[in-house]
Amino acid sequence: MTVTLALDLEVAQLAKALGHPARVRIMRLLLSHDACYCGELVDELELAQATVSQHLKVLKDAGLIVGEIEGLRTCYCASSERLAELHALLGVMLDEAMEVDTSGCD
DSSP: OOOOHHHHHHHHHHHHHHOHHHHHHHHHHHHSSOBBBBBBBHHHHTHHHHHHHHHHHHHHHHEEEEEETTTEEEEEEHHHHHHHHHHHHHHHHHHHHHHHHHHHOO
């Protein structure tokens, strides 16, 4: 697999994970806390527990969040490392876009 293809797959996976408004909201909620969030995300999001669990699974599978079990509840944190990777990957795309002459694409 070429490096470019691997990077494309990585961007696609992260974009897909963030491709739902509820998952974007979960990320914003987690990022708004200084520490891991141990509250009831269901109460914050006003979604069914099963729906929230599915969204958390997608974000966790993409590496965008991490969770730690503390007793009967799970505490979640956004992965700043993974978000930095996404930022870098999108930065590469932006750099490539800046090099392209789009003046003929009206």
